[in-house]
Amino acid sequence: MQRAAAVLMAPFLAALLGAAEPVTLDTDPHLMARWKFDEVEGTKALDSSPHGRHAELKGGLSFAKNSVAGRAGKALSVGGGGTIEAAGYKGVAGAAARTVAAWIKTTRPEGEIVAWGRNDFGAMWTFQFIRGRVGVTPKGGYFYMNSATHDGEWHHVAIVLAAAETPNLHDHAALYKDGAPAEIHDIGLLDMFPIATGSEIDVRIGARFEGALDDVRIYDRALAAEEIKALFELRSDTPLSPGK
Numbered sequence: 001m002q003r004a005a006a007v008l009m010a011p012f013l014a015a016l017l018g019a020a021e022p023v024t025l026d027t028d029p030h031l032m033a034r035w036k037f038d039e040v041e042g043t044k045a046l047d048s049s050p051h052g053r054h055a056e057l058k059g060g061l062s063f064a065k066n067s068v069a070g071r072a073g074k075a076l077s078v079g080g081g082g083t084i085e086a087a088g089y090k091g092v093a094g095a096a097a098r099t100v101a102a103w104i105k106t107t108r109p110e111g112e113i114v115a116w117g118r119n120d121f122g123a124m125w126t127f128q129f130i131r132g133r134v135g136v137t138p139k140g141g142y143f144y145m146n147s148a149t150h151d152g153e154w155h156h157v158a159i160v161l162a163a164a165e166t167p168n169l170h171d172h173a174a175l176y177k178d179g180a181p182a183e184i185h186d187i188g189l190l191d192m193f194p195i196a197t198g199s200e201i202d203v204r205i206g207a208r209f210e211g212a213l214d215d216v217r218i219y220d221r222a223l224a225a226e227e228i229k230a231l232f233e234l235r236s237d238t239p240l241s242p243g244k
Helices: 002-016 225-232
Strands: 031-035 055-058 067-069 074-078 083-086 098-105 112-117 124-130 133-137 155-161 173-177 201-205 211-219
Touching (some): 074 083, 098 112, 098 225, 112 211, 173 225, 201 211
Antiparallel strands (some): 055 083, 067 074, 074 211, 083 201, 098 155, 098 211, 112 124, 124 133, 155 173
């Protein structure tokens, strides 16, 4: 009887003592938005972060028509001029650290994965295909990987911008493909230009992209290499190491 009572009381005692669930990449307070695209009807893509930054499918897209099998659960097939827009969410602005990650599946190396900012030199943050390879451009300069990702298979891609007073692509950005650092194409002088992302254009997903997207995430911190690997290995529910 006493043992049964102790078992029943354990959750309440833990709460009183301030016990907390371990923080994971899924519950990280720095996760600003996450769209899993697991819906099967309607045109609203739910944000799985605590911020409620739900996105709207535009241009004729709907989950009833465009929901497909994903890398984990469902995914969204994008094309034909359709986009996904998170109205009112301006992304990570200024020189702040950030990570954008997504699963992509395509045979056409064109279009955007995620973009936001201001339509001015150095003020955009566009994670997209550049010369047939996945990379990022702040509108002026570019930074992209050497290896291809348009073979019709699922690939996990991520761009990380480290914290710095005046960050630039050359010194502070890193691209990842399938959980590993990607070899970068040669870099031009414009990539030394300081990044100062604007906050006028709402976050948009999939503009001019032809293929499937799954588990799109935005963090307002630079994820470490082992964390990007965890996303690729579908271990985002694993507790983070101390200090994250």
